Amino acid sequence: MNHPATYVTKTFFFTACLVLGCSSGGTLGCGSSEEAGPEVDSELTGIYQINTYQSDLEGCDQAADADPPGQRLVLYGFSPDDDPQAVFLGGVFCNELEDCRDVAKRAPEPIVGYAFRSGDDASGWVGFAVSGTGLANDQCQADVQEHALTATSGGTIAVETQTFETVFPPIEMDGTNITCRNGDALAALTDDLPCTATFLVEATLEASL
Numbered sequence: 460m461n462h463p464a465t466y467v468t469k470t471f472f473f474t475a476c477l478v479l480g481c482s483s484g485g486t487l488g489c490g491s492s493e494e495a496g497p498e499v500d501s502e503l504t505g506i507y508q509i510n511t512y513q514s515d516l517e518g519c520d521q522a523a524d525a526d527p528p529g530q531r532l533v534l535y536g537f538s539p540d541d542d543p544q545a546v547f548l549g550g551v552f553c554n555e556l557e558d559c560r561d562v563a564k565r566a567p568e569p570i571v572g573y574a575f576r577s578g579d580d581a582s583g584w585v586g587f588a589v590s591g592t593g594l595a596n597d598q599c600q601a602d603v604q605e606h607a608l609t610a611t612s613g614g615t616i617a618v619e620t621q622t623f624e625t626v627f628p629p630i631e632m633d634g635t636n637i638t639c640r641n642g643d644a645l646a647a648l649t650d651d652l653p654c655t656a657t658f659l660v661e662a663t664l665e666a667s668l
Contacts, residue, residue, distance in 0.1 A: 504534050506563075506665050508662060509529070511661045519657040530553075533551055547575060550618070573586055586608075587604065588603070592644065603648055624653075627647040
């Protein structure tokens, strides 16, 4: 397992979209810009046609074919809200080429999608997301997703998402309320946590941005 950096991610409601299907339409804001998004240090940006999509909602050993959230996946550079000077590699499911290019031009921080904050094209890109946070027996529980992007020959990429359930103590706020922080969910990741779900995507470069 890779381990996240010290940054605190925002809550991503990505699991439901990987299962039920969510594309860029209507989820990432409206309008478009003729200006390109920020330039990321990667040769992988572009629009990819999804070849295979598999999922296993009960573990990580028996992934089977499933309907993808969109027909295509667009990779582009984005600057996160918590670090606007930085540029990372983002990925969002989309359908039509025009819609995919519009996402790349607007370059939103992926709320429903992949946010790869570390890595490179040679060794692979890694991102983390937190979803399903709640309290149980006075402890916080959260599903932490690890997204790993690798590139192979012929313009093909693979993205593997593994989900891990973390348990950690809540933080008391203003003496009365308690909260479960995403940063604490990430810090609770350990190598011995069982994988509770997985999603696999393989796609081939179809068009440039």
